[in-house]
Amino acid sequence: MSAAEFRDFAHLLADIADELTMGAFGPRQPTATKSDGTWVTQVDTAVERRLRDEIAHHYPEHGFLGEEDGLTGQVDGPRWIVDPIDGTTNFAKGNPIFATLIAVQVNGVEVAGVASAPALSSRWDAALDQGARQDGRRMSVSDTADLSEAEVAFGGLSYFRSPPWEHVVDELSARTARQRGYGDFWQHCLVAAGSTDVALEADVKLWDLAAVKIIVEEAGGRFTDLQGQVTASGGSALSSNGLLHDEVLALISAGKAGEHAGA
Secondary structure (H helix, E strand, O other), rough: OOHHHHHHHHHHHHHHHHHHHHHHHOOOOEEEOOOOOOOOHHHHHHHHHHHHHHHHHHEEEEEEEEEEOEEEOOOOOOEEEEEEOOOOOHHHOOOOOOOOEEEEOOEEEEEEEEEEEEHHHHHEEEOOOOOOEEOOEOOOOOOOOHHHHHEEEEEHHHHOOOOOOOHHHHHHHHHHOEEEEOHHHHHHHHOOOOOOEEEEEEOOHHHHHHHHHHHHHHHHOOOOOOOOOOOOOOOOOEEOOOOOOHHHHHHHHHHHHHHHHHH
């Protein structure tokens, strides 16, 4: 399959997911607490299992990694990576900022991704070397080149309260024009669309990032972990328009070095 074919099939999966999530969406969804302290709903599980079944039916040779039920099938070759509801807490509380994230890796490299946010009536997608789109329209990152003029978005701030990241929020807040807490998939999609310039998260998993990584990259941006490694599996994330990326990484690195020097 080509990258575009993977993307197109991911859209069909997203249609299925949207029907399930919007059929149940509303305030006060019943939840359970997982071992890591995060919430899960019956809809998370239902979406993941439905998409897993669809992929197994059409492409039984492909692997599958989902947030709720883990890995099945092969690691090498094509592997689908699914977060059935990114922003489960939002979904459970009736907040529309949630999405189903669907990505495909081939031999560990992201080749397609879809982020579908039906309550926002929007969907982002990308395929390797095919560019990125929002609702079918090509999009690109911003051209902001001066950090003092940039907007920066943060994920959960509690994850930036302990080493080695506790200096990051203060440093970037002092050096940027505007700071917001969009969180989850949305902040990275905003980077891809040019609506914000930098986004950071300090505690995330592969299924949170694989789809948005290729969307940001195909929109002309950069995506690494907070240590500068080009990966969606580093446990943290930094997306940017590319022009600001090295400067932000340098601030992060300098802060860590300062902590070690003062220890």
